[in-house]
Amino acid sequence: MTGTTGFQGRIIGTGLLAAVGVLVYGTVVNETIVGVDATVVMTWIFVATFAVLAIAHASVGRYDLSLGHGGAAVGWLLVLLGTTGLQVILGLVLLILSGSYIAIRTIRHGTAEDGAETGATQEPA
Numbered sequence: 001m002t003g004t005t006g007f008q009g010r011i012i013g014t015g016l017l018a019a020v021g022v023l024v025y026g027t028v029v030n031e032t033i034v035g036v037d038a039t040v041v042m043t044w045i046f047v048a049t050f051a052v053l054a055i056a057h058a059s060v061g062r063y064d065l066s067l068g069h070g071g072a073a074v075g076w077l078l079v080l081l082g083t084t085g086l087q088v089i090l091g092l093v094l095l096i097l098s099g100s101y102i103a104i105r106t107i108r109h110g111t112a113e114d115g116a117e118t119g120a121t122q123e124p125a
Contacts (some may be wrong), residue, residue: 008053008056008057011052011053011056012049012053014049015045015046015048015049015052015086015119016049018045019042019045019046019049022038022041022045023038023039023042024041025038026038026039026041026042026109029094040050040080043076043079043080044058044080046076047076047077047080050069050070050072050073050076051069051073053065053069053071054066054067054068054069054070054073057069064105065105065106067101068098068101068102069098069102070096071094071098071101072094072095072098072099072102074091074092074094075093075095075098076091077091077096078091078094079091079095081094089113097119103123
């Protein structure tokens, strides 16, 4: 993961800056961007960010994080494109589950790397 940390940080940073830029533009200059509400454009940027993260993790063999980020992208899609309350709720549930999974896998992987660097052994979960 150490090799992908910089790349992942750049993807997240770029997506976040673009989303905040769109939100600021929508708040200060004009509520719409090419006729689309700025918050909708911002959410599409989040979908793209999570999708790119999923592809980046898959390209280096981290399929666990690829699954988590892909799930988050699908969750955002359901929130954006959901036509019923159930679809939107399903999207929110998927976002919560994916985010929890990403956090757990990141913490476990980071703990395993720390143990390997210090020579400590870790009991299996």
